[in-house]
Amino acid sequence: MSGTSARLTPPADAVKPVRHPDAPAPGELLGSHYEHCFGCGGGQPHGLHLQATAGEGVNVTAEFTVKPAHQGAPGLAHGGVLATAMDEALGALSWLLRVIAVTGRLETDYVLPVPVDTVLFLEAEVTAVHGRKIYCRATGRTGGAEGPVAVRAEALFIEVKVEHFIDNGRPEEIQAAMSDPDQIRRARAFEVNP
Numbered sequence: 001m002s003g004t005s006a007r008l009t010p011p012a013d014a015v016k017p018v019r020h021p022d023a024p025a026p027g028e029l030l031g032s033h034y035e036h037c038f039g040c041g042g043g044q045p046h047g048l049h050l051q052a053t054a055g056e057g058v059n060v061t062a063e064f065t066v067k068p069a070h071q072g073a074p075g076l077a078h079g080g081v082l083a084t085a086m087d088e089a090l091g092a093l094s095w096l097l098r099v100i101a102v103t104g105r106l107e108t109d110y111v112l113p114v115p116v117d118t119v120l121f122l123e124a125e126v127t128a129v130h131g132r133k134i135y136c137r138a139t140g141r142t143g144g145a146e147g148p149v150a151v152r153a154e155a156l157f158i159e160v161k162v163e164h165f166i167d168n169g170r171p172e173e174i175q176a177a178m179s180d181p182d183q184i185r186r187a188r189a190f191e192v193n194p
Ligand SMILES: CCCCCCCCCCCC(=O)SCCNC(=O)CCNC(=O)[C@H](O)C(C)(C)COP(=O)(O)OP(=O)(O)OC[C@H]1O[C@@H](n2cnc3c(N)ncnc32)[C@H](O)[C@@H]1OP(=O)(O)O
Pocket: 007, 033, 034, 039, 087, 088, 091, 100, 101, 102, 103, 104, 105, 131, 132, 133, 156, 158, 160, 165, 177, 188, 189, 190
């Protein structure tokens, strides 16, 4: 069973997403936006270590390997972890629009159980934009990019200014992220589309 709530349905005057001219080239690995991000950071031993690749449109692909640390039921991935993987893949889309955005709403359909050691092949795309609202969806497949869908998600991301993090985050982490020697990661974390 699946369905999309009204709050995830773009209004009639929503527009098609436009890939930013300075977006990473198709096939380019996006890298982590923040070393300590649970979804993509290398500094989180039990994190998801998701690596997203830019697609040709306003879309990304990513792979996520379910580890023993990600279990809910014995031998099976925790649903919240799978939602996190979807959230992270969807979050990577903002880099193709060159905006900063956070998840406002995320709906997930769990279609198949996902055993430990499974590689989930994720694909996420922006479907519409309405002002600050970015409508997007993602799938997670097992057994390959054309395999059966195990997880499906739809989401609404909201564009924010960098002040969102400065005002709400802890100063020590914000400072550390702003002084990240990795210029690309710093730009990804803090660049606001002019
Ligand atoms: C340093 C690292 C950087 C890098 C950052 C990258 C991080 C990526 C990580 C993965 C993604 C995440 O997990 S992000 C973390 C999880 N998310 C969060 O923590 C967000 C917490 N929520 C908030 O801060 C806030 O609610 C916001 C920013 C989402 C919205 O607040 P706001 O800015 O005041 O905007 P607001 O006026 O309320 O809403 C704007 C429009 O969006 C609609 N809207 C708002 N929320 C919703 C909603 N849940 N469902 C439906 N619609 C909604 C409103 O109706 C309105 O529509 P209309 O009237 O205009 O039609």
